[in-house]
Amino acid sequence: MDRILLGVVGLGHRGRELFKLAGNFEKVVPVAACDLNPANWTETKFLSAEPMEKQFPEVKFYTDFEKMLKESGINTLLVETGADVHAGFCAEALEHDINVLSDIPVVASLEEADMLWEAAKKSRAMFSTGANPNESRIANLLKDFYRKGFLGKPYCMEAEYIHWWMPGTANYKAMVENGDWRKLLSPIRYCTHSLGPLLGILEEDLTKVSCFGTGTHAPDEEYGNFRIDDMQCAQFQTDSGVVIRLMRNGRCRAKIGCHTYRVFGTEGYVEQMSDRGNTPSRIRYNSTRLYGARDLVEIDGCWMPYDYADNPSATGHGGMDYAMQDHFFTALLEDLPPPIPLKEGLRMTIPGIYAEISAKQGGKVLEIRYPWK
Ligand SMILES: NC(=O)c1ccc[n+]([C@@H]2O[C@H](COP(=O)([O-])OP(=O)(O)OC[C@H]3O[C@@H](n4cnc5c(N)ncnc54)[C@H](O)[C@@H]3O)[C@@H](O)[C@H]2O)c1
Missing domain, CATH: 3.30.360.10 (Dihydrodipicolinate Reductase; domain 2)
Structure with a gap:
C-alpha cells in the first residue's frame, strides 16, 4: 500500500484526537469521518481550539457509517465508538476489505468475539487492536x-x-x-x-x-x-x-x-x-x-x-498513541503483520x-x- 486513505467512526474526544494525530503521518491522508452527532464535527469541542470541519476542510463528514464505507474510498478505518460498540463496525469494514485499527475492549460479548474472529479470517484486510498501553x-x-x-x-x-x-x-x-x-x-x-x-x-x-x-x-x-x-x-x-x-x-x-x-x-x-x-x-x-x-x-x-523518547511528534497518552499508530501505519505500508493482532485483542x-x-x-x-x- 502506498497511501493510507483514512476514515474514522466515532468522534468523541478519543476519535477526534486520534484522527488529528494520524493526520500528521506522512503517508496518511484523512478522507472521511462519521458520527451520529454532527456537532462533533461542526462545533468546537473538548481539547480542540476549533471545530474538526475547520481543521480538516478536505474530509467528508457522514452520519451514516455504511454510506461512508461504500462511498468515501477509504482503505483504513479507526473505530472509536463507545467501549461497548466496536465489533459490528470492525466486521463491516473487514467485509469491505478495509483495514481496521479498533479501540478497546475489542468485543462486548462472546457472540461478538466469534463473529469478529470469523469476519477477520475471511477478510483480506488487516485488523489491529488499538491497545495503547x-x-x-x-x-x-x-x-x-x-x-x-x-x-x-x-x-x-x-x-x-x-x-x-x-x-x-x-x-x-x-x-x-x-x-x-x-x-x-x-x-x-x-x-x-x-x-x-x-x-x-x-x-x-x-x-x-x-x-x-x-x-x-x-x-x-x-x-x-x-x-x-x-x-x-x-x-x-x-x-x-x-x-x-x-x-x-x-x-x-x-x-x-x-x-x-x-x-x-x-x-x-x-x-x-x-x-x-x-x-x-x-x-x-x-x-x-x-x-x-x-x-x-x-x-x-x-x-x-524508549524508542520514541527523542521524537517530538510522539504525543497522546505520553507518546503511546503515536507509537501505536506508527506501528500500525508502518505495518500497512510495508506489508508487515498486524502489530497487535485480533487474537491478542481477544486474549x-x-x-x-x-x-x-x-x-x-x-x-x-x-x-x-x-x-x-
Ligand atoms: N486507549 C485509551 O487510552 C482510551 C482512552 C479513552 C477512550 N478510549 C476508547 O475510545 C473509544 C471512544 O471513547 P470516547 O470517550 O471518545 O467515547 P464517546 O462515547 O465520547 O464517543 C463515541 C462516539 O461514537 C459515536 N457513535 C456511536 N454509534 C455510532 C454510529 N452507529 N455511527 C456513528 N457514530 C457513532 C457517538 O455518537 C459518539 O460521539 C472507546 O472505545 C474507549 O474505550 C481509549
Whole structure:
C-alpha cells in the first residue's frame, strides 16, 4: 500500500484526537469521518481550539457509517465508538476489505468475539487492536526482561487500574457528553489496559476466572442513578497455574492514577506503581540474572516508549498513541503483520466478559473459552 486513505467512526474526544494525530503521518491522508452527532464535527469541542470541519476542510463528514464505507474510498478505518460498540463496525469494514485499527475492549460479548474472529479470517484486510498501553515503557520493559531471562518464568502478576472521576467537573462532562459507556460498563470489562502488558509475557491464555464486586456505595446525587459495582476484583488463572489478580474501579474517591502492575518471576521482579500525590509513577525491578540489579533498581515510570523518547511528534497518552499508530501505519505500508493482532485483542478482552458474568454469579469460578479453542 502506498497511501493510507483514512476514515474514522466515532468522534468523541478519543476519535477526534486520534484522527488529528494520524493526520500528521506522512503517508496518511484523512478522507472521511462519521458520527451520529454532527456537532462533533461542526462545533468546537473538548481539547480542540476549533471545530474538526475547520481543521480538516478536505474530509467528508457522514452520519451514516455504511454510506461512508461504500462511498468515501477509504482503505483504513479507526473505530472509536463507545467501549461497548466496536465489533459490528470492525466486521463491516473487514467485509469491505478495509483495514481496521479498533479501540478497546475489542468485543462486548462472546457472540461478538466469534463473529469478529470469523469476519477477520475471511477478510483480506488487516485488523489491529488499538491497545495503547501495550506500547508503554512498562510493557516493553517486561517483554525485554522476559525474552532475556531476567524474569525467569512469571508465575504471579497483579494489575490495578483506578481512574478517578468526579462528576460535575468540566473534564467529566466532556467525557460523557457523547455516550454513557463510562457510567454503564461493568468496571472489570475495561480490563485490556491492565491485561495487555501482562499477557505480552504470558505464552498461554487465561482459562479460569472468579470475580467479586463491591456493590454501589458512592452517592447517586453525585454519580447518577446507575448501578454498577464501585469496585471489582478478579483473579485469573492459566492452565499451568499462573495467577493474575486485577482490581478495577467504577466510582472511587482515591485520587491516584492510574495503572499499577507487578510481576513475580522465578528469577526476578518488576513493578510499576502509579503516581501517588507528589510521588510520580516509578518502575522498579530486581533480578538474579542482571548485573547491578540484585537489589531493587528504580527508574522513571512515565508512559513514553524508549524508542520514541527523542521524537517530538510522539504525543497522546505520553507518546503511546503515536507509537501505536506508527506501528500500525508502518505495518500497512510495508506489508508487515498486524502489530497487535485480533487474537491478542481477544486474549485481553474476553477474560473481562467472563469476569463480569462471574461477579453476577457471586464469584463462581468459570472456564474461559476463546474462538480459537
Ligand atoms: N486507549 C485509551 O487510552 C482510551 C482512552 C479513552 C477512550 N478510549 C476508547 O475510545 C473509544 C471512544 O471513547 P470516547 O470517550 O471518545 O467515547 P464517546 O462515547 O465520547 O464517543 C463515541 C462516539 O461514537 C459515536 N457513535 C456511536 N454509534 C455510532 C454510529 N452507529 N455511527 C456513528 N457514530 C457513532 C457517538 O455518537 C459518539 O460521539 C472507546 O472505545 C474507549 O474505550 C481509549
